[in-house]
Amino acid sequence: METKLTGLSVISVGILGLALIMLTACATPKASEKGRSEVWGQTCGGCHYNYSPSSFNDSEWELLVHHMRQRAYLTAEEQRLITEFLKAAN
Numbered sequence: 001m002e003t004k005l006t007g008l009s010v011i012s013v014g015i016l017g018l019a020l021i022m023l024t025a026c027a028t029p030k031a032s033e034k035g036r037s038e039v040w041g042q043t044c045g046g047c048h049y050n051y052s053p054s055s056f057n058d059s060e061w062e063l064l065v066h067h068m069r070q071r072a073y074l075t076a077e078e079q080r081l082i083t084e085f086l087k088a089a090n
Contacts, residue, residue, distance in 0.1 A: 034081075036081045036082070036084050036085035036088070037085050037089075039078055039081045039082055039085070040081070040082045040085045040086065043072065043074065043078055043082065044068070044072075044082065047072065053085070053086045053087075053089035053090045054089075054090055056086075056090075057090065058087045058090060061083060061086040061087060061090065062083055062087075065079055065082050065083045065086070066079065
């Protein structure tokens with residue numbers, strides 16, 4: 001059995017797809033809208049074990065997070081929030 005889509009059906013599917021993309025984009029909070037610990041947990045913990053903030057001193061965290069910004073493609077905002085969290089919790 002062959003199913004044919006009418007022009008209206010194709011347009012409807014396209015509009016539905018666009019609406020889903022827009023809803024997903026709106027539902028994903030930006031780094032600036034999340035808490036510092038949340039950004040750290042979700043960003044760093046997505047790839048490896050999250051070290052305790054007391055594992056390193058402030059200058060070591062700055063260097064490590066800067067290095068990971070390049071490796072994990074962190075934004076400047078994510079880098080800032082993660083570094084602030086680690087230094088405050090240190």
